[in-house]
Amino acid sequence: MSAVFVVTAYGGPEGQQLIQREAPAPRSGEIAISVRAAGVNPADAKRREGAFGTSGRLPLAMGLEASGVVTAVGEGTEGFAVGDAVLGAPARGLGAFAEHTVLDASQSVAKPAEVSFPDAATLPVAGTTAYDLIHQLAPAAGQTVLVLGAGGGVGQMALQVAAAHGLTVIGVASQSKRTLVEATGATFVPSGPGVAERVREAAQSGVDLLADLVGGEPLRELAPTMTSPAGIVSAADAETALALGGAGRERSAGALEAITALVRDGLVDPHVEQTHPLVWAAEALAAVEAGHSRGKSVIIP
Template sequence: MTTEHAAPLSRHYVFTEHGGPETEALLERAVPEPGRGELLVEVRAAGVNPADWKLREGLFGRVEVPRTLGFEVAGTVLAVGDGVEEYAVGDEVLGSPAPGEGGYADHTLIRAGDAVRKPGGVPFPVAATLPVAGTTAYDLTHAVEVEPGQTMLVLGAGGGVGSLAAQIGRARQLQVIGVASMSKREIVEATGAQWVAAGDGVVAAVREIAPDAVHLLLDLVGGRALRDVAELAVSPERIISAADGDTVAELGGTYRPSRPDALEQVTAMVAAGQITPQVTHEFPLEHARRALALVESGHAEGKTVIVPR
């Protein structure tokens, strides 16, 4: 192991048992040592996702507690474990924390094989939105063959994944229609998509813009909102959801496909300026509770990021 000035203690925003926000706490623990194949990373920014509160609630099953929250980070390599040859101390990387680790912290561990180099011109808060939200948007937008000029509908286009998916669709020269509430109109239009108000009347409004049906229907909401728009898809297999596996299966669509190169590809698109993740809120680590509450409300706009200071 090669180490350089690792601080002895690291702050971690954790949940101490499965349950609501009252189980969250800011703790200190020893800076972890990277195991074989792992990187010790100083977290410069951590993305906040709905998956974070779902893990806390126990919706993914029981996990060992206290457990640090956060599935996506960007930061600087402070030390490398045995067997790591592709990264060195000082490298800037992004990725998902190793199993059992979390991103809402001063330090985390990332498996070297899961990390990607952060392009120099991309700020840490932007890079931190890519391992989960970025890859999900990339995977959804590449789930079926589409041709330039065809239409993609994004249900939930104002959120973290939806706003990026809309931009990727535009970069692929698709006509993009983004369904979101009135308060998200600006952020949806900033992606280059045409905004359609969520709720009653959405099917008629989309048909007016795209009378020949939708070639790719991406869902970030699920439930009734998804059922209501499903008839707009050219065929059921062109409905792709990251939000609701049961409903999309019922409709004949696909739940969250994934491509092994998604993180490299979406990072390259950001580096090339083809897409720009919209980081709308940054919170210091001591305000992680507010950051997660914002996302847990279900009405987040763009991406919320924690920046430990």
């Protein structure tokens, strides 16, 4: 038997628990892994609450990104072998908060030896989002990017992806994240009342790209600091971004390979700041759900 953290009833945290079940077997296009680490994301709690629909069969395994070692390869699945270290997204109906899971091979890549299992587990969701936010509008080197929500899991990687791309980077986050933001080489601007004025002082020719991880009023407040609203890309609130003249995040095909290479080459550090054993998955989720994460949180089975 193998432990997995599941949703048994859509809604609040009372509808989630750790259960035992047979380790799942891979089908065609899938690889089974012994999980070494799993990244925690705000989307995990949103999924439990039913924000992405409530038609999924229960119990629903939780966790959207994982790293581990391949234990079996589905029939006809090419590119992976038993014993390979990998990172990727769970196959449909399966989850990463587990001792064993099955990954979608088309959303998985080999884990470079230089990348730790906890760091690798942050790349399929948070890492690819950071990569896409910065690259979606193909900004030219030297342009100015502002990351809103710069101290969280996606935000701090977005700062580093932008720096690696040769952009001038500004990070907006709460005071407690000043050192985290400045360590990436970005200019730190504290969030809160008056933030737009502080951004104008930091970016006197205007912001060319706004990578948004917060949405709502904070995004609306910063939109006038831009050279054009078409430069807004949001992972948190596509509706507000579209209303302002920007866009939601679009997934790109090569993002997982690209962000993995940036971490391998030491250009991006996913900043895993908290690790939790699988038996504390509920606490790990609650901490991320509170909305003020610093870097990434990872579950280690």
